[in-house]
Amino acid sequence: MERRKAISTEKKTLSELHASCGETYPGCDYRPADRKNWMAGLGPEKVHINKIVWPGTHDSATNKIGIPLITRPFAQCQSLSIYQQLVLGTRVLDIRVNENRRVCHGILSTYNVDVVINDVKKFLSETQSEIIILEIRTEYGHEDPPDFEKYLEEQLGEFLIHQDDHVFGKTIAELLPKRIICVWKPRKSPAPKAGSAFWSSNYLKDNWIDTDLPSTKFDSNMKHLGEQQPVSSRKFFYRVENTVTPQADNPILCVKPVTGRIHDYARLFITQCFSKNCADRLQILSTDFIDGDFVDACVGLTQARVEGKC
Known part of the structure; x- marks a missing residue:
């Protein structure tokens, strides 16, 4: 009962904050004409990498994980395929693999990572100016897949930004x-070296807290973002994840209803970034079950930065 009361209180806190502050910020009204090509639409010659607010997905390749209606609701964080996410406008992918090169989330595994790679290459073949941040990590509790760097370079070498x-x-x-x-x-294999085709973990950082309390996560995201340097002087990508995760001590363990407690507050978060003078630190914003409005929220702020509106 105490846990349920805490969740109810925190949901109310975010709802009241939204009612009092709204979701207005530079670029909030912008809608890309073509989400599949939104970077191209902003002008590749004008868009600096450190000006982009990158829309990302959390546990990106879990659309078919587990058994439908049995284990899937406890591990699925996205309902769209990798290709569909990219077409929608996602530009940061979070892929977890095991020693067998299968995508996994905890103890559950799904398709081979080849499915992810093929979806990425299909998207790249259909576009010309879209840049993707592809994060691949060995899932906790698993061993690194053998010769994985070699495999990735064979598959993606022509596209890799060193x-x-x-x-x-x-x-x-x-x-x-x-x-x-x-x-x-990787968990145990050597990290990518400077100048190589791959980027090490030092180049993509976050401050993840494992909670199902939406206001707690929202406030933690804001606190840690405020501790970062502005994007103009930072030499790594910093990610904020607009997600909350199921906890074992709560009766609701399915991902979708739990993460739904914070899902609709991405625009509120951006608004609060301006209110707290840390909007110049925002870079990657990720979510579960990404949708078009989340993409538009990030692209709109990117457009405002590119046009010098903020």
């Missing part, structure tokens, strides 16, 4: 035809 601090200050046009910033986070 690890280089100067990338952050470059425009999309200056990076083309390279299209993928691939962050590889």
Whole structure:
């Protein structure tokens, strides 16, 4: 009963904050004409990598994980395929793999990582100026897949943007035809070296807290974001995840209803970033069950930055 009361209180706190503050910020009214090509629509020669507010997905390749209606509701964080997410406008992917090169979330596994790679390559073949941050990590409790860097380079080598601090200050046009910033986070294998085709874990950071309390997560996201440097002086990507996760001590364990407690407050979070003078620190914003409005919220702020409106 105490846990249910805490959740109810925190949901009310966010609802009241939204009612009092709204969701107005520079670029909030912008809607890309074509989400599949939204970077191209902003002008690749004008869009610097460190000006982008990257819409991302959490546990990106879980659309078919587990058994439908049995284990899937406890592990599925996205209902769309990787290709569908990219077409919708997602530009940061969070992929977890095990020693067998299968995508997994905890103890549950799903399709081979080849499915992810093929979806990424299909999307790249249909677009010309869209840059993707592809984070691949070995899931906790699993071993690194053998020869995985070699496999990734064989599959994606022509698209890979090599690890280089100067990338952050470059425009999309200056990076083309390279299209993928691939962050590889093994558990025990050597981390990618400077100048290699892959980026190490030092280049994609966050401050994850494991909670199902929406206001607690919202406030933690804001606190840790405020501790970062502005994007203009940062040489790594920083991610804020607009998610909450099921907890074992609560009767609701399915991902969708739990993460729904914070899902609709992405625009409120951006608004609060301006209110608390840390909007210049926002870079990657990720979510479960991504939708078009979430993408538009990020793209709108990106457009405002590119046009010098903030």
